[in-house]
Amino acid sequence: MGIIVPILTLVFLLFAKVSHGASTPRVILVGGSVGAWKVPDAPNNTLNHWAENTRFKVGDFLVWKYDMKVDSxxxxxxxxxxxxxxxxxxxxxxxxxxxVHLDKSGPYFFISGAPGNCAKGEKITLVVLSERPSGDGSVAPKASPVSPTAPAPAPHNAAGGLKVASGWFLTAVVIGLAMA
Structure with missing residues (x-):
């Protein structure tokens, strides 16, 4: 009996982390690296290629790092x-x-403010996924109908069905076993 309470407490903490981890906003560096906001060095190396392989959700933040003297x-x-x-x-x-806070779902369009840079490929378009309730009561990303190039939604977490009332059920079980 002495080992059951610590194990159930650990299980509870893990499920609480899983149930809240999906909705945590992320800070995403545009292009995946400092200095990525520039005229691309090759036509097939644009920021749109990076954006097509990145999932953006409502609540995320995009961050650009660039030389403010020459670009915007x-x-x-x-x-x-x-x-x-x-x-x-x-x-x-x-x-x-x-x-930039991505506060709504759908497409976003960004271009360079430096003269001529946009025409040379310094621009990015991305699609932000909205949140929608799933069958198990959790929230899952939903692709915006605006763009067919949006990444596919992530598969449901098999542990999702165990998120009973945001962990209150597991809390009651742990307390009940501790009192027994």
Whole structure:
């Protein structure tokens, strides 16, 4: 009996971590490295290739690190993204360490504010996945219907069905066994 309580406590803590880990916002460095916000060195080495292989969720933060003396980040409409129009950005960032909160699902479009850089490929579009309730009461990512290139949703965690009332059931079991 003496070993059961510590084991059940450990199990409870692990399930509590699993049930809350999926909704934790992440800080994502654009391009995966400092200095990735630049004109690509090859046409097949664009930030869009990186974005297609990265899952973005509502609540995440994107971070750009760049030389603010020579570049900036502009959030733009799809039309301005396609034409590299820097005249009317939705938002403009010039601080060299830009953080953007992804607060809604759907597509986001960013281009360089440096003259000519967007036309040379310094731009990125990404799709943010929304959260939707799954059958077991947890929240699972849902692909936005806007882009067919969004990454596939992650498979459900097999332990997901054990998240009974956010761990209250396991807490009651641990307390009950401790009192027995």
């Amino acid at each position: 980040v502009l959030e733009v409409t799809k039309e301005d993204y396609d034409s590299c129009n820097t005249a009317k950005p939705l938002k403009q960032y010039k601080d060299g360490h830009t953080e």
